[in-house]
Amino acid sequence: MTRISRYLLRELLVPLGVWVAFMFLLLFVMQFLRGTDVLLGSSVTVMDLGRLVAYLTPHFLMTALPVAFLLAILLGLGRMGEDRELTALQALGVGPLRLVAAPLGVAVAISALMLLLTSTAQPWGLTGVKLLVSEVIRKNVVGDVKPGTFYEDLSDLTLYAEQVSTENGKWTNVLLHDDRESSSPMLVLAHAGQVGTSSRGEVLRFALENGEVHRSVRESKDYSIIHFDGAEISVGVGASMGKRGRFTSSKEELTPGELLQAAEEARARGENPRMTLMALHSRLGGSLAPIAFALLGTPLAIGRRQAGRAWGYLLTLGGYVLYYLLSRAFEQLGQQGRLPVVLAGQLANVVFMLVGAVALYRVSRTGTLR
Structure with missing residues (x-):
């Protein structure tokens, strides 16, 4: 690994770690507030909250990693552009194609981790959350039902x-x-x-x-x-x-193998397995999102004359919202049978990669996105 690659990795990994931690904390607080009626019951212990964090960690990482990675690219490389370090590298003959190698390598590693999480730890954790919440509800009911007092905390x-x-x-x-x-x-x-x-x-x-x-x-x-x-x-x-306190959906608790088995059972019953298969391919598509973000985020970061943290935050928010909307739109088309489920699950990634390839080409030719 060259010194330039190590330097780029440091510029990416440090903000990536910080933003993953921030996003994880934000997601946990938001989820915790949704379930306060259950999680703040009189019978809830610190051990219960610790188990909840452990169970929800894989699920939160699946959401936090892509957003934090895109933000790390835009802020890390954007900071280098603002300090003219990218200009110095280009003067030394380091072109955009070499600069994209480090983010792409990190993206592949993150995608591999996300594929592992969505196949094993995430379903395990979400199943554990359901068991834990039911146990906490039971303990709350047992502990909070007082003699001669009406108990109305259950919906x-x-x-x-x-x-x-x-x-x-x-x-x-x-x-x-x-x-x-x-x-x-x-x-x-x-x-x-x-x-x-x-x-x-x-x-x-x-x-x-x-x-x-x-x-x-x-x-x-x-x-x-x-x-x-x-x-x-x-x-x-x-x-x-109640609706506000629900933590998971049933399909998220199934591993890819279990989703395929559920699809086969639906076929055996004469039902359409498209919904189950779409859930599987949507999860696989989400796991590969960091690769699409690397190919799009890198030319956006190095090819803009305008830099700064506010620009990075805004572009990250807009990029992720656009990716989410595209994913949901293609997922709906896949569920309706207008697109093959395999294509519908990956089409948002394909769109981002194509736009990123065009942006990278323009940066390589002119040095900017203009």
Whole structure:
């Protein structure tokens, strides 16, 4: 590796590390604020928050790495242009094609890391988040349901227990009002009850004993009462958190192999697997975004006469927003069958690479983008 390459790498890697850390912190705070109703419950421990950070780290890195890398290119090389270091390098015969080698090498390494994360750590982490959140919800329900007090922190559910055992968490004389179906709300009265979760943590289960169910239909005068010796009411974790508190989507929790298997199962059922395959190729396309950013960002940084941090921030924001809009537009076309899913997943990268190639050619010929 030449001294120039090492110098360029240092100019890229230092701001890359700083901006990855900043973006990670920003994303975590934003996600944390979405789930404060759950994560700030009385039963949440520091260990729970540590596990949450560990589970969400791969997911946040998948978002932070491309943005931080584009910003590092524009600020790092832009700083060199502002200090006339690029002019000095060009006077020594170092052309734009040599300058793009270092960012492209870093981009390939980042893309390889992102492919590894999206295939292993990200699905593992998002699955762990679902299990952790369901566990925290269960502990909050157990810890926050106080004797003689209505508990209303679950979406569309109200709980009441006359007595709560501190030893086994069992409730006595339980009232549960379920308003998830607004047209036919349900009132459950039971002599005893307890809350648990499913084996995969996706569902809260309220096990009730010796009670009755009252259900009415608001559009009519129908009213029914059902007596039971034992009953179980299941509540999905996503539903119990409400829309603002959801952390993941189901497809993000699947590995590429599991997505391919889901597509094959959809074909076997006679269904169209396009949605599942589009999710797979969108993730692969996002993993290769740093390469497209390197090919576009480098000529933008070295070919502009205007430099400065404000310009770098603005160009990074605009570039990433444009990339996101293109990705979503092509993804929609792929889901609708107007584009092959393989092409739809990579087309945003192809557009950025082509624009970057044109910009690099203009910089090589004239020294600027003009």
